Amino acid sequence: xxxxxxxxxxxxxxxxxxxxxxxxxxxxMKYPDGEWGIERGTGVQNVWIHTADGVxxxxxxxxxxxxxxxxxxxxxxxxxxxxxxxxxxxxxAGVSVLVIDWRGYGRSSGWPTERGLRRDARAAYGHLRKxxxxxxxxxLYGESLGTTVASLLAAEVECAGLVLEAPFPNVQSVAGxxxxxxxxxxxxxxxxASVIDRITVPKLFIHGDRDEVIGLDLGKRLYAAxxxxxxxxxxxxxxxxxxxxxxxxxxxxxxRAFIAQVWAxx
Numbered sequence: 001x002x003x004x005x006x007x008x009x010x011x012x013x014x015x016x017x018x019x020x021x022x023x024x025x026x027x028x029m030k031y032p033d034g035e036w037g038i039e040r041g042t043g044v045q046n047v048w049i050h051t052a053d054g055v056x057x058x059x060x061x062x063x064x065x066x067x068x069x070x071x072x073x074x075x076x077x078x079x080x081x082x083x084x085x086x087x088x089x090x091x092x093a094g095v096s097v098l099v100i101d102w103r104g105y106g107r108s109s110g111w112p113t114e115r116g117l118r119r120d121a122r123a124a125y126g127h128l129r130k131x132x133x134x135x136x137x138x139x140l141y142g143e144s145l146g147t148t149v150a151s152l153l154a155a156e157v158e159c160a161g162l163v164l165e166a167p168f169p170n171v172q173s174v175a176g177x178x179x180x181x182x183x184x185x186x187x188x189x190x191x192x193a194s195v196i197d198r199i200t201v202p203k204l205f206i207h208g209d210r211d212e213v214i215g216l217d218l219g220k221r222l223y224a225a226x227x228x229x230x231x232x233x234x235x236x237x238x239x240x241x242x243x244x245x246x247x248x249x250x251x252x253x254x255x256r257a258f259i260a261q262v263w264a265x266x
Contacts, residue, residue: 025145025171026112027077028105034081042084047098051123055116058107059124062087063096068137068160068263071124072099073153075144075166079106083143086244093255095139100124114189117145121153136160139262142167144214144240148190155195161262162199163255165206166240168218169193169225196226203230204258208238208246231258 039060047059060080063069070090074083083099090097102117103110110116128138135158142150147167154162168174170191203226207219216234223232233254238246247254 025076026104028102028112029077029079030105031079031107034079034106035084036081038081038084042088044084044087047100047127049100049120049123049127051103051116051119053116053119055103055110055120056108057100057103057110057120057123059098059100060084060087061096061098063091065094065096066132068094068139068259069096069098069128069133070139070141070163071121071128071150072097072141073121073124073143073146073150074099074102075146081106086143089244089252090141090255093252094259097141098124098128117149118152121149122156125153125157125159139163139259141165145190148192151192151196151199152190154199154201159201161202161204161258163204163206163258164219164222165243166208166211166214166219167192167205167222168214169222173218173221174214192222193225196222200227201229202258202262204254205230205232206235206243206254207232208235208240208243210238211240213240229261 043062045061047061049057049059051057058080072083072086072090074080080099080101087097087099100120101108102112102120104112125138129135138159139161140150140154140159141163142148143165147164148170150162150164170193171189205219205223207216209216211219220232223230235243235247244251
């Protein structure tokens with residue numbers, strides 16, 4: 001076989017790996033899959049938002065506070081139905097909350113990409129502004145993959161504070177743990193590390209010491225790059241998806257304390 005043919009085959013193989021690597025970032029759960037119906041009787045309201053590129057995204061909003069709200073950006077799996085418990089705990093901590101489903105997730109249309117998710121987050125933030133919330137009344141909360149989108153959004157818009165649960169610097173840092181050397185060459189993007197030092201609002205980093213998906217060292221690396229005011233809460237015996245469950249009442253207490261810090265005097 002000629003060297004040129006081998007070179008072309010290698011390029012095609014690497015391109016295929018890169019395509020698969022990027023696709024493997026997302027695990028969307030579309031409606032009717034999920035726990036739909038769990039929201040009945042809870043006060044949850046359905047919210048529909050149109051993005052700048054014409055995608056219709058769906059979300060749940062909960063809480064009666066009109067002066068402070070959390071925009072919750074979830075991770076790469078499941079949908080809004082799997083975040084109801086956190087929504088209720090946030091309301092108990094003293095805020096209203098809006099959780100959106102990324103494009104391609106739940107009842108939202110479209111297909112997820114980094115550019116698309118960032119547009120979804122901007123559209124949700126714009127929706128809250130149109131609903132009457134001032135920038136200083138909006139706190140951003142990112143979970144796993146959502147931590148990168150929340151960080152990137154916080155670097156673009158005004159907000160009151162930022163919570164990052166199971167954060168990481170960028171996709172290549174995670175890929176390097178899964179597939180050393182080659183992984184970071186295949187997937188790139190979601191670069192929270194490039195903007196975290198520009199975010200001046202209070203920041204709460206949350207990480208489980210047994211996180212099997214996003215290593216604790218990755219969360220600490222992003223925390224180290226951030227500027228004050230910042231706080232790191234290590235949840236003992238917690239993995240990637242059970243931080244709130246393992247923390248129990250402390251989850252609500254910690255959030256209540258951070259919220260009090262963010263909106264001190266209000």
